[in-house]
Amino acid sequence: CVLKASQKRRPLSRLLEQLLRNLEKRDPHQFFAWPVNDNFAPNYSVIIKRPMDFSSIKQKIDENEYRSLNCFISDFKLMCNNAMKYNKPGTVYHKAAKRLLHSGLKQLTPQKLRPLGDMLT
Numbered sequence: 366c367v368l369k370a371s372q373k374r375r376p377l378s379r380l381l382e383q384l385l386r387n388l389e390k391r392d393p394h395q396f397f398a399w400p401v402n403d404n405f406a407p408n409y410s411v412i413i414k415r416p417m418d419f420s421s422i423k424q425k426i427d428e429n430e431y432r433s434l435n436c437f438i439s440d441f442k443l444m445c446n447n448a449m450k451y452n453k454p455g456t457v458y459h460k461a462a463k464r465l466l467h468s469g470l471k472q473l474t475p476q477k478l479r480p481l482g483d484m485l486t
């Protein structure tokens with residue numbers, strides 16, 4: 366069937382959605398799936414000025430807020446670095462963030478992305 370204009374996904378959005386799914390798989394406990402709640406993380410909104418999580422990244426993709434892949438990668442790094450700032454080293458969240466950041470960035474190297482680049486043309 367012919368996709369209506371509203372259903373057409375921009376090439377960048379399709380690429381970012383695919384990358385996001387790949388990154389979400391690396392968060393099995395879903396610690397990064399939703400915004401961190403101050404009720405479970407005392408003073409979180411005081412300490413972390415720019416919260417970020419996978420659901421917010423998804424929303425930004427859907428609203429075409431990312432103008433480039435680098436902006437997407439910056440939000441992914443922000444999300445992980447927030448967790449490493451708020452949670453002390455050795456905690457389950459700090460370790461999960463460090464692991465997610467490193468394994469995720471390995472998927473975002475030019476070598477890994479070049480084959481996907483064709484999706485943008």
Ligand SMILES: COc1ccc(OC)c(-c2cc(C(C)=O)n3cccnc23)c1
Nearest residue numbers: 395396397398399400401405406448458
């Ligand atoms: C234990 O189950 C959950 C479920 C969802 C969470 O965040 C969306 C978190 C969570 C995630 C985080 C992070 C990412 O800093 N966190 C910090 C302190 C207390 N809880 C959390 C934990």
